[in-house]
Amino acid sequence: MEDKFPALGSARISGRQSGANYLVKTRNFLALPDAGYVFKGWMKIDKTSVGTPSPRFRVVLIDDAKRTVSIAESAEYDASKLGQWQCLECRFATSPRVRQAVISVPKPNDATMEVEFHIDDFLLDVEKHDG
Numbered sequence: 001m002e003d004k005f006p007a008l009g010s011a012r013i014s015g016r017q018s019g020a021n022y023l024v025k026t027r028n029f030l031a032l033p034d035a036g037y038v039f040k041g042w043m044k045i046d047k048t049s050v051g052t053p054s055p056r057f058r059v060v061l062i063d064d065a066k067r068t069v070s071i072a073e074s075a076e077y078d079a080s081k082l083g084q085w086q087c088l089e090c091r092f093a094t095s096p097r098v099r100q101a102v103i104s105v106p107k108p109n110d111a112t113m114e115v116e117f118h119i120d121d122f123l124l125d126v127e128k129h130d131g
Contacts, residue, residue: 010044010120013105018112023055024119025104031061033096036128037072039103040089040121045077047116054079055105055117057088059124062100069097073106085120091127 013024031037041057048055054076061069072092103122107113 010042010118012116012118014047014116016112016114017107021108022058022104022106023113023115023117026102028062028100028102031094031098031101032126032129033094033098034130035126036091036093038089038091038123038125038127039072039074040087040123041074041103042085042087042120043077043105043117044085044120045079045082045115045117047082047114048079049111049113049115052108052111052113055107055115057090058104058106059090059092060102060104061092061094061098062102063097064099066100069095085118093128 017023039057039059043055045055056076057074059072063069072090074088074090077086077088
């Protein structure tokens with residue numbers, strides 16, 4: 001985790017969320033099978049519900065039938081540093097079945113969360129591809 005200069009044009013997410021198992025997510029996008037990836041994203045949390053896990057990034061890998069093949073997650077945001085930008089990352093490999101992916105900020109399914117946070121500067125890079 002690192003400090004970041006003040007962001008210009010970051011996405012701000014705020015409010016109360018219940019029901020869905022994510023606070024925010026991307027659309028599905030194409031992913032390479034049999035590839036190694038690194039994902040990095042910046043997050044700054046100003047407020048979150050007490051007693052719920054700190055937010056993190058999640059990459060869900062999906063097959064042709066739109067089923068989840070696997071999930072990769074970054075470390076949690078360090079809640080002792082609220083209000084500071086932190087770079088959260090994860091490395092993962094895709095299986096031969098993977099065709100798509102989606103990036104989200106997950107939440108517990110049964111939790112209602114009140115949040116105020118920013119996300120910025122996603123990077124999803126292929127480190128290795130055998131295809």
